[in-house]
Amino acid sequence: MTDPTPLEARRALIQQFFTRVPHNIALGILIEDLPADGGVMRLPYAPHLVGNPHTGVIHGGVITALIDATCGAAVFMALHQPVPVATLDLRIDYLRAARAGLDVLAHAHCYKVTSNVAFVRCEAYHAEEPDAFIATGAGAFMVGTKRGTIRPAEAT
Template structure:
């Protein structure tokens, strides 16, 4: 097997493992039916399958903005993970989403996120959501994530 094949196999294995972490172990991701489609350096693609319980406007069957924002938040987080030399806990600091056009009823939404800068404490991400092509986006987002966040700070009763 060539080195390229090895790299591809390793990447598919990582994708499978991360999908288990992202989709199966995160209850909200599982409830939304989100899945990772592909991963690359500082880059992630995720899919949100269309589902009736995610509809925001019952007249039109268009997905709720909240479902799209959950997808973009998760996809941005995945891109941050792919930009880090080693996995550390991360937390969304802020996320701004522009809704460019309604998602088409009955169709899956794809999000593509890219982490374009990592500093010691903060990672910066941008993302687009679309059906077929990034050139025809449904939504775009920019966000920042804190790196190496402490686990369970509130559980120790110290507040934040």
Template sequence: MADSEPDPDALRRRRERILRGFAEAVPHNRALGIEIVELGDGRARYRLPYDPRLIGNPETGVLHGGAITALLDACCGSAVFNALPQPQPIATLDLRIDYLRPAVPPHAVVASAHCYKVTRNVAFVRAVAYHDDEADPIAAAAGTFMVATKLGDPARRKPAGGGA
């Protein structure tokens, strides 16, 4: 292997270290209890344990859709990050979620995502959330993520509200 070629194992370990650090640093995901289950090339699997604090319907105990959205967004972002040739900042541009059935107690919800296309600036991902069987999803998601060209490139930053 030439010196200019990155070591694939080293890159995989670096990505995983970054993603695990990011997952631990995001208070929202930590508060929800979102856990990384598995990371791979262009793929990710996350888990959201059932928690009564996340109930959206007190009569049935069904989990709130917002918690499932957060799970799918985190999982999709990780799949995109794992599909990039080198670690780069990413951001959700669009995330469409179709809710197919309720997330019922007391089961954890698992999300599985696959990034199927990366262009220079945009990545495309699909995901499902389910209890025990990926073929029987709770929700299906399709998303697009912005891919930054350089880590911390100030030229790409724009203030909120579109100001200069």
């Protein structure tokens, strides 16, 4: 049994991986915080994310991408060894429309990791209204893939 990868090393790996994901970059998703077993991401409001041109409200699909990315980071933070993870399933409940012009935050918590599967929950909200969730998500992620562990060359 190898020693767990230290928290700071896991944070650094996610920072390195995340900044190389084209879709996250194109959406403008930023890492806000990487607590142990969790992740907080910020999605700055931007015109290309709009789903309803009358109201300026962002598209539900953007929230899906934000929650997926945040859940993935939370799972990775909860792992003691840096192995690849893949979304198995993800359920999103859309509780209310996001407000036009405001950033969206997503906060995910990975509450259970087994040898093959990790379970994670996530809430999306505006910083201005942290108790009024825009959407909640629940997902299961496969831990480790047939590609094996992340090689240092891929992680840098």
